[in-house]
Amino acid sequence: MKILKVFVAVLGLSLLVCGAALAQTSKVGFVNPQRIINESKIGRIAQEDLARLGREKDRRVRDALAVVESLQDKLKAEAVSMAQQQSMEEAMRLAVRDYERLVKNSNLEIQSEERRLIQFVMRRADSFLRTVAAEMGFTMILTDPEIIGYVADSMDLTDRVIRELNATM
Numbered sequence: 001m002k003i004l005k006v007f008v009a010v011l012g013l014s015l016l017v018c019g020a021a022l023a024q025t026s027k028v029g030f031v032n033p034q035r036i037i038n039e040s041k042i043g044r045i046a047q048e049d050l051a052r053l054g055r056e057k058d059r060r061v062r063d064a065l066a067v068v069e070s071l072q073d074k075l076k077a078e079a080v081s082m083a084q085q086q087s088m089e090e091a092m093r094l095a096v097r098d099y100e101r102l103v104k105n106s107n108l109e110i111q112s113e114e115r116r117l118i119q120f121v122m123r124r125a126d127s128f129l130r131t132v133a134a135e136m137g138f139t140m141i142l143t144d145p146e147i148i149g150y151v152a153d154s155m156d157l158t159d160r161v162i163r164e165l166n167a168t169m
Contacts, residue, residue, distance in 0.1 A: 029138040030151040032158045036125050037118060040162045041169040046117035053113055057106035064099040071095055128164035132157050 037043035071092040080088065133141050141157065142148060 026139045027137050027155075029133060029136070029141045029155050029157045030145075030148060031125075031129055031141055031143055031156070031161055032145050033118070033122055033125075033143050034145065035158050036162055036165070037121055040121070040125070040165045042124060042165055043121050046121050050110070050114055050117055054110055057110060061099070061103055061106055064095070064102050068092065068095045068099050124168075125161050125165055128161050129157065132160050132164070 037047065071088065075085070075088050075092060129141060132138075136157075138157075
């Protein structure tokens with residue numbers, strides 16, 4: 001029993017020593033993808049493209065809403081027969097349905113385009129990130145600012161990656 005306690009103590013001590021040795025050779029860095037999108041030239045170009053798409057979708061949605069409002073105004077203002085009123089109400093229901101579908105599809109398309117543009121920018125940044133990480137001896141680079149409580153400035157590679165990206169434009 002005494003030998004088992006000694007063995008467990010030696011094993012625990014050796015694990016601590018090995019863990020400390022491994023921790024000293026590992027270097028973890030961080031890059032903030034949102035800053036890369038917001039501050040790099042290529043990210044700003046992607047945001048402009050997305051804004052242009054958003055404006056176009058918004059224009060189409062406003063046009064569809066104008067059709068709905070026009071039909072609604074006609075329905076309220078005109079004294080028409082029952083058959084004409086039913087016909088106008090059906091046209092209005094169809095216009096409202098088309099408007100709602102357009103809003104939904106526009107939102108989905110904008111979200112899809114946003115994801116595509118972010119992926120494009122981050123793929124471009126990834127090659128620079130790998131080079132910087134290799135040069136500086138990082139074994140791991142984290143990219144999710146939501147799960148990180150603190151990052152020392154020396155471990156944040158975002159500025160360097162942005163500079164490298166901007167240099168290629």
